Each structure stands twice: as C-alpha cells, then as structure tokens.
Amino acid sequence: MSHTLLTIVVPCYEEQEVINKTIEQLTIQLNKLVEENLISDKSKLLFVDDGSKDGTWTLIAKACATNRYVTGLKLSRNVGHQTALIAGLKRAQEKSSCAISIDADLQDDINVIRDFVLKYHEGYDVVYGVRRSRKTDTHFKRITAQGFYRVMNKLGINLVYNHADYRLMSKRVLEELNQYQEEKLFLRGILPMIGFKTTKVMYDRKERYAGDTKYPIKRMLSFAFDGITSFSIAPIRFITYLGFFLFFLGGIAGMYAIIQKIIGNTDAGWTSLMISIWLLGGLQLMGTGIIGEYIGRIFMEVKKRPKYAIDIDLYTDKDPFQYLR
Numbered sequence: 189m190s191h192t193l194l195t196i197v198v199p200c201y202e203e204q205e206v207i208n209k210t211i212e213q214l215t216i217q218l219n220k221l222v223e224e225n226l227i228s229d230k231s232k233l234l235f236v237d238d239g240s241k242d243g244t245w246t247l248i249a250k251a252c253a254t255n256r257y258v259t260g261l262k263l264s265r266n267v268g269h270q271t272a273l274i275a276g277l278k279r280a281q282e283k284s285s286c287a288i289s290i291d292a293d294l295q296d297d298i299n300v301i302r303d304f305v306l307k308y309h310e311g312y313d314v315v316y317g318v319r320r321s322r323k324t325d326t327h328f329k330r331i332t333a334q335g336f337y338r339v340m341n342k343l344g345i346n347l348v349y350n351h352a353d354y355r356l357m358s359k360r361v362l363e364e365l366n367q368y369q370e371e372k373l374f375l376r377g378i379l380p381m382i383g384f385k386t387t388k389v390m391y392d393r394k395e396r397y398a399g400d401t402k403y404p405i406k407r408m409l410s411f412a413f414d415g416i417t418s419f420s421i422a423p424i425r426f427i428t429y430l431g432f433f434l435f436f437l438g439g440i441a442g443m444y445a446i447i448q449k450i451i452g453n454t455d456a457g458w459t460s461l462m463i464s465i466w467l468l469g470g471l472q473l474m475g476t477g478i479i480g481e482y483i484g485r486i487f488m489e490v491k492k493r494p495k496y497a498i499d500i501d502l503y504t505d506k507d508p509f510q511y512l513r
C-alpha cells in the first residue's frame with residue numbers, strides 16, 4: 189500500500205454543466221493510480237464551491253455520498269478563483285502528502301496527473317503543468333497572456349511561462365505557502381519564490397468541456413494588475429522617472445519661452461499652454477492613481493481580514509448527507 193495521500197483541489201464556480209463529468213474522469217484517474225500503488229486509497233478529490241448560485245454544490249454533496257474519493261468545501265460567498273484555491277490547499281495541507289490544483293472545466297489534460305505523481309515520487313516538491321501550445325485559446329486571450337508574461341518578465345517577476353494553476357505541490361511546499369498571509373496571494377509568482385526542487389510536465393490544453401469562462405476581461409485585467417502590484421513597485425518608480433524627465437523638458441521649454449520673450453517674439457501661443465496643462469494634469473492623475481493603488485493595498489493588508497469563510501466542510505462533517513435531505 190502506498191502511503192502517498194494525494195488531494196486534488198478543484199475550485200468550482202457555477203460549474204453544474206461539467207462537474208459530474210469532472211468527478212467521473214478524476215475518479216477514473218485516481219482509481220488507476222491507486223491500483224498502480226502510486227497513491228493511497230485514502231486520496232481525495234476536494235471540490236471547493238466558490239459561492240455558486242446554481243446546482244454545483246448539490247452535485248458535489250451528492251457525489252460525496254456515493255463516491256469515496258469525493259469531498260467538498262462550501263465557501264460562504266464568491267471569493268474568486270485564487271482565494272477559493274487557497275482555501276482548498278489549506279485544507280489539503282492538513283490532510284495529505286501532496287496536492288494537485290486543477291480547474292473544474294477539464295481544460296487541463298488529466299492524464300498527466302500520473303506524471304505529476306511519478307515526479308513527486310522522484311523527489312520533486314513542485315511539478316508545474318506547462319501548456320505545450322495555446323491553439324485552443326482565442327486570439328485575444330493568447331495575445332493578452334503573452335503581453336502579461338512579457339511585462340512580468342520585464343519587471344523581474346519570475347513566472348513559469350505558460351503555466352496556469354495546474355500543478356502538484358508537496359506537503360512542505362503547502363506548509364510554506366501557508367506562511368504567506370497576504371491579502372491577494374498571487375500563487376504563480378509566490379511558488380517560484382518558495383523554491384525547493386521543481387520540474388515541469390508538458391501537456392496540451394483543451395477547450396472547456398462545458399459552460400463559459402469565468403474570467404471576463406475585467407477579471408483578467410484585475411488579475412494581471414494584482415500580479416504586478418503585489419510583486420513590484422516598478423510602476424511607482426516609472427512615475428518618478430517620468431517626473432524627472434518632464435521636469436527637465438519643462439526647464440528647457442521654460443528657457444526657450446524666456447528667450448522668446450526677451451527677443452520680443454510673443455506669439456508662443458496658447459497651444460503650448462494647453463499641451464502642458466493637459467499633459468501634466470493627466471500625468472499627475474496617473475501618478476496619484478498608481479500611488480493610491482499601493483496605498484489601497486497597504487490598507488487592505490493592515491486590516492488582516494480573513495479571506496474567506498467556510499460554510500460547509502464535508503471533510504469534517506459527521507453527516508454530509510443531511511444536505512441532500
């Protein structure tokens with residue numbers, strides 16, 4: 189019997205169209221791994237319901253009643269993918285030797301879970317699932333994603349290229365992760381910082397099995413912005429440099445204006461005035477905005493509010509079936 193207790197953590201938000209299929213597929217995978225003696229038969233599929241309003245939770249609870257691998261956490265409201273994942277990982281860390289995080293929509297090839305586990309047995313602490321190609325993504329998503337990696341790279345933030353949240357983490361990595369108590373934990377940036385022995389496994393990402401993406405542009409932008417501002421103060425520095433540069437430019441323009449005045453050439457005109465007012469006004473607003481963004485983050489951090497609340501925990505619940513009655 190293998191003693192490797194694997195927990196697969198799956199954050200779900202309004203995934204009723206796909207969740208049963210996901211449970212079925214992941215169960216087949218777990219069964220295979222148990223038969224091969226790669227993991228213990230006490231391994232779990234932990235579904236974290238991120239405040240869905242559809243039937244997702246009922247389906248999870250139902251599966252929990254009939255499928256020995258399935259367990260679930262129901263969060264008290266929608267807190268977003270990253271935080272839901274963190275809630276699940278924290279639970280997993282208490283109970284298991286390693287955890288794999290994966291999306292509920294079967295976009296990530298679940299056949300590589302076996303490779304993840306093999307790498308774990310070879311002694312790796314983090315195994316990153318890396319997408320071989322982005323053929324299935326829309327043109328727009330591909331371009332924005334590439335821009336994101338480029339910006340992050342420029343800012344010196346270490347990210348694994350084309351790796352999303354599909355990865356295996358050992359218990360000690362999960363324990364380290366637990367030490368990071370910041371409000372907006374950007375997992376993809378934090379994990380490379382934690383270190384340990386890491387490796388990558390390549391896979392092909394498919395299209396969503398069913399349902400729609402929960403990452404519209406607004407969320408993607410806010411995700412990217414969080415990623416940048418939680419790792420770097422480069423935007424603030426950029427503003428400072430820009431300030432110096434404009435000061436210098438203003439000095440030259442000022443001297444030019446004075447000379448014009450002295451030699452009696454007074455048609456410097458209002459165009460130059462308008463340009464400087466608008467340009468500087470815009471820049472100042474931008475600068476204040478960026479600084480405000482960081483101060484806002486400090487504000488959020490110092491309050492140390494809990495990030496989520498657990499409504500129902502099927503792990504510890506003595507009678508999980510009560511929710512079905």
Ligand code: UDP
Pocket residue numbers: 198199200201202203238266267268269272290291292293295400401402403
């Ligand atoms: N998700 C979540 N909470 C949210 C939004 C999404 O738990 O508020 C989950 C969702 O159910 C899925 C994963 O996060 O399992 C990734 O979302 P999605 O597939 O919509 O993102 P995409 O693959 O389009 O980037």
Ligand code: MG
Pocket residue numbers: 291293295396401
């Ligand atoms: Mg998806």
